[in-house]
Amino acid sequence: METIDNSKPLNEQISYLMQRISLPEEEYSRRNDFCQVLQTVLEKTIEGSRLYIFGSTLSGLCLNESDLDLYLDVPDDIFIRYADQKKEGLPKKKKKFRLLPGGIYPDHVMIAKRVRKALERHRNFHDIEAIPFARVPIVKFVHGPTGIKGDIQSSVCCGVFNSLLLRTLSELDPRVKQMLILIRYWFKLLGMSGGTDRKRFFSNYAVCLLVILFLAAEGVIPAVQDLVKPNNHVSLEDDWHFDFDTNPTFIAENRTSIRFLLRNFFMFYGKEVDYSTYVLSVLDGMSLPKENFKNLDLPSSQSLYVDRVKNNACDAINLKCQIALQDPFELNNNLTRLFSKPSLERFQQCCQVAAEVLETSSEKDCLKKLFDVSAYPSLLNPRKREQPDEDGTEQPIGDEGRGGARGNKKKKRNNRNTCIQFKQLVLP
Numbered sequence: 159m160e161t162i163d164n165s166k167p168l169n170e171q172i173s174y175l176m177q178r179i180s181l182p183e184e185e186y187s188r189r190n191d192f193c194q195v196l197q198t199v200l201e202k203t204i205e206g207s208r209l210y211i212f213g214s215t216l217s218g219l220c221l222n223e224s225d226l227d228l229y230l231d232v233p234d235d236i237f238i239r240y241a242d243q244k245k246e247g248l249p250k251k252k253k254k255f256r257l258l259p260g261g262i263y264p265d266h267v268m269i270a271k272r273v274r275k276a277l278e279r280h281r282n283f284h285d286i287e288a289i290p291f292a293r294v295p296i297v298k299f300v301h302g303p304t305g306i307k308g309d310i311q312s313s314v315c316c317g318v319f320n321s322l323l324l325r326t327l328s329e330l331d332p333r334v335k336q337m338l339i340l341i342r343y344w345f346k347l348l349g350m351s352g353g354t355d356r357k358r359f360f361s362n363y364a365v366c367l368l369v370i371l372f373l374a375a376e377g378v379i380p381a382v383q384d385l386v387k388p389n390n391h392v393s394l395e396d397d398w399h400f401d402f403d404t405n406p407t408f409i410a411e412n413r414t415s416i417r418f419l420l421r422n423f424f425m426f427y428g429k430e431v432d433y434s435t436y437v438l439s440v441l442d443g444m445s446l447p448k449e450n451f452k453n454l455d456l457p458s459s460q461s462l463y464v465d466r467v468k469n470n471a472c473d474a475i476n477l478k479c480q481i482a483l484q485d486p487f488e489l490n491n492n493l494t495r496l497f498s499k500p501s502l503e504r505f506q507q508c509c510q511v512a513a514e515v516l517e518t519s520s521e522k523d524c525l526k527k528l529f530d531v532s533a534y535p536s537l538l539n540p541r542k543r544e545q546p547d548e549d550g551t552e553q554p555i556g557d558e559g560r561g562g563a564r565g566n567k568k569k570k571r572n573n574r575n576t577c578i579q580f581k582q583l584v585l586p
Contacts, residue, residue, distance in 0.1 A: 226308035374443030381443030428509025
């Protein structure tokens with residue numbers, strides 16, 4: 159825990175803490191430069207591929223020691239060109255586009271193995287580890303000269319849009335970025351985020367969405383539905399729409415101080431939300447009754463979800479859970495569906511303690527007390543090894559990945575390369 163000088167005004171304390179726990183600005187530039195180097199390395203092995211940064215590096219919400227998340231876009235015909243080559247460890251009886259156990263596509267396995275080989279040939283990379291048979295096959299690495307730790311995957315491009323959304327909203331008001339980083343840090347200190355066991359840990363992306371939903375409900379930022387472009391949809395993951403305005407004009411009427419926004423956030427999730435009967439809809443910036451999801455009696459913003467469920471194009475969102483947090487793009491994805499009852503109870507208790515601290519402490523003492531871990535209920539079990547997942551994509555360790563409750567009844571081959579549209583949006 160960073161030392162906070164409570165003799166200074168609260169705004170100065172927050173600025174100091176943000177500076178201490180956030181990735182320095184020069185590090186963002188260094189990561190961008192590194193990606194140009196890595197792009198050159200990978201092009202030699204996977205011709206026509208293109209790297210995209212995503213996660214907290216793209217959203218601008220990196221805490222210190224955050225890994226670099228990278229999405230590798232490959233040409234449409236890459237798998238046709240490789241079809242007659244050695245299948246690099248794939249089960250011999252599996253056809254090219256037949257799903258492997260766990261919903262893994264053989265092409266993603268092949269790309270992960272090729273990325274690993276490309277890095278192994280380069281002397282500046284070490285601690286290279288390919289995890290090809292995970293639900294999201296990735297390759298982890300460390301770059302010696304820069305010390306940058308990262309991972310590369312080629313199967314889920316929606317993480318780029320998730321990260322762009324967070325960046326877009328965080329740039330609307332300085333309080334948004336402060337809330338996102340401070341609350342992410344609070345979750346991390348209390349051991350409630352970043353781990354791989356979704357029964358006990360929120361993903362970092364889910365934590366950010368809790369903040370976004372709250373701030374939209376408070377009128378500090380617009381709801382995601384207000385950013386969606388109604389007549390210019392880009393469909394990437396199973397035909398969900400990912401297009402939104404990345405340069406919105408919005409003037410917040412709510413000018414509440416950061417201290418009271420923090421207090422209200424913890425009050426909201428600690429006491430006010432009825433998790434048993436409501437779905438947290440980030441798209442709408444409010445809670446919607448679970449019963450409405452069961453009856454498909456939902457606002458017009460949810461029309462794509464309603465139509466797809468009615469037409470059996472996708473499964474309904476999983477509501478048999480402790481917390482239902484709806485992804486703002488993949489509308490049948492409950493990001494917290496595996497969260498356990500004891501974990502929810504501890505989360506609520508910690509929020510209640512935090513709200514009381516911010517309510518009763520003096521202006522100069524409240525921040526230091528907020529991050530005093532000893533004031534909160536302790537963890538019942540030791541924490542598992544962390545795996546960064548700030549973008550919303552499920553990382554490989556664990557048993558949920560991109561299948562299970564959010565799987566498509568009529569699952570088709572992931573058309574990554576509607577990425578013609580993807581590139582039009584993302585390329586500078």
